[in-house]
Amino acid sequence: MAAVNTILYLLVYPGLLFLFVFSTFAEWFDRKLYARLQNRMGPTHTGRWGILQPVADFIKLMAKEDIVPSRADKALFIVLPIAGLATVLTAGLLLPVWLSPPSGPSYVSFSGDIIILLYLLSLPTLVFFLAGWASTNAFSIIGGTRVLTMLFGYEVPLFLSVLSPALLAGSWRLAEIAAFYRAKPLLILPNLIGFGVALLAVQAKLERTPFDIPHAETEIVGGTFTEYSGKKLAFFRLMTDIEMVVSAALLAAVFLGGFGGGFALGFVQLVLKTLAVIFLLSVIRAVTGRIRVDQVVSFAWRWLAPLAVLQLFIVILIKGFVL
């Protein structure tokens, strides 16, 4: 039974199959919403309301010719999309689903899993940088350096803002943090500043407008992905989608009370809360323009980092005087 459970966990829910289906759905949701906010139609043809468009795109890319540039670092160039996809899929396994209400620690839910999850979500950034670097294309290299430059801006505020609710809950385990806020829903409110900071930092991590600088089409063509095509590009795109879902689910677990209430109710909560976070991310994407990479770093350190520290301060005060 344990073996079957493990296989189900890895391959079906919340593993490969669920993450694939849900991330393509999330991409459709994002695209459709973005299009409607811009007074466009968005995907319409594939499936009802174009709901299968991301899947169709994925299949189409998988069938396309796959080119490795002759000057590229071949081994790295080929390994990176697979490594990146593996990283975000592993991160998806750490989300506090199915196991809640918190049973005992297990291999996917243990004290400190929030840190592991954050680190696993940092790895794609490194993968993007290396992908740009291994392509040896001028546009890719600039894209790659922009990825790293941005990392220095948003990473610290993201960690600070995601960890302060954990401090308030007094646990480093996602399932326990979520359970804490489910038990005391009012305590979600003091974390709102942190939620805003984390939302912007996740937007930057996912490289979406106003932070879509590493692949700014009008400046550096495809940026990091200029040389990627076919299966490898399909993997990268799937990876970005899954990264979006996992980051959104992380924010939902930490700031919005997680996905408790057994298997079915937990599943519904996971989908709804994640989509709510993605909704906010899409709205940010629609109402802003792209800023410059130096503006990202100065914005992150002038606004995001102090706000994250303020959040930490509030949490410490509440923990000291109220709880």
Add this chain to the structure above:
Amino acid sequence: MKFQIPIGPQHPALKEPISLRMTVEGEVIRDADLRLGYNHRGLEKLAEEKSWIQNIYLTERICGICSHSHATCFVQGVEKLMEVEPPRRGLYLRYLVAELERVHSHLLWLGVAGHEAGFDTFFMYTWRDREVVMDILEMISGNRVHYAINTLGGVRRDIDEALRKKILDSLEVLRRRSEYYFKVGASEPTFVARLAGVGKLSKEQAMTLCAVGPTARASGVDRDVRKNDPHAFYDEAPFDVATADSCDVLGRAVVRIKELFESYKIIDFILRNLPSGPVAVKAPRKAKPNEVVSRYEAPRGENIHYIRSNGTEKPERLKVRAPTLANYPATVEMLRNGFIADIPLIFAAIDPCICCAERTVELRNARTGEERVVRFSELRRLAQERARRLPRQRNVPWPL
């Protein structure tokens, strides 16, 4: 680390081929090199083969966005050569289309600026509203792009009372939308952060580098052919020259939006004071030997046509100086010491129309960097020589 990045001849930020070689150090541009000649069409030579009437349609095809500007500039000059005076109503209708074209061109530019700054929502909105003015143009002329409304001695189509009312109504919509864009463009923080202080061009530089149009006006140079050298009825029409003194891309955007409002004023004036009478008079087929320089304020800046006639029904020489060409020297200056991220914005801010500005082909050896200008006969000789040297491949099977 210094390295060169090629922007063009093919690049997503460029809708037409031009090559910008940027020497960059990290994210900062140290030097810019502009190379033209990818889109040469031999247009001036072709004009010498065609009659005066045929040339109106040829000049209209110099540009796809300011098509009416080139045709009007040409027609103005030829009418002067032929000593033909178009009737008032014809003139009013000609410049009605001209001002509507300015509106559509500026709305298009605003969208492009939004897209270059990564603000795609702005792009989608402005292009949606641009359809309003495109519809008006289609109702007046039957076409969306090449209106073909000019003819020697006036215009080819008249408008009726119903259409006049409809244009006035649509104008109200456009005015409201433009006010909204002015608000969004000036207040959306990410958009302003990207445009303000980018692509500086001081007033002195704009003067010495002979910048024209909104590029010059955004640097505080109060220069507009419609005001300085008024043609037709522009000395009576109520409008001001829109200027800004911020000398950057934001200023260029502001100037264009202000010009939209000035254009609405002029269109309003035209429609409310439309004289009655014929729209065209008959023009002769030939022009006496003479020469003329015709100036016209196109949406992108001052457009100059030099026309020489020799008494026949064809021009002896037509020289076109499109506004984009005049803005190139200033562009190189604006790009220097900017960021890579600002290249598309700075370049787009002159509203470049690359094929309008191409007048020569320059060959450059990609390996040695050697440059030369060659005649067409020389090119043909080179091609034949190369074909002779190639191994015979007559019976090669078709690869597919």
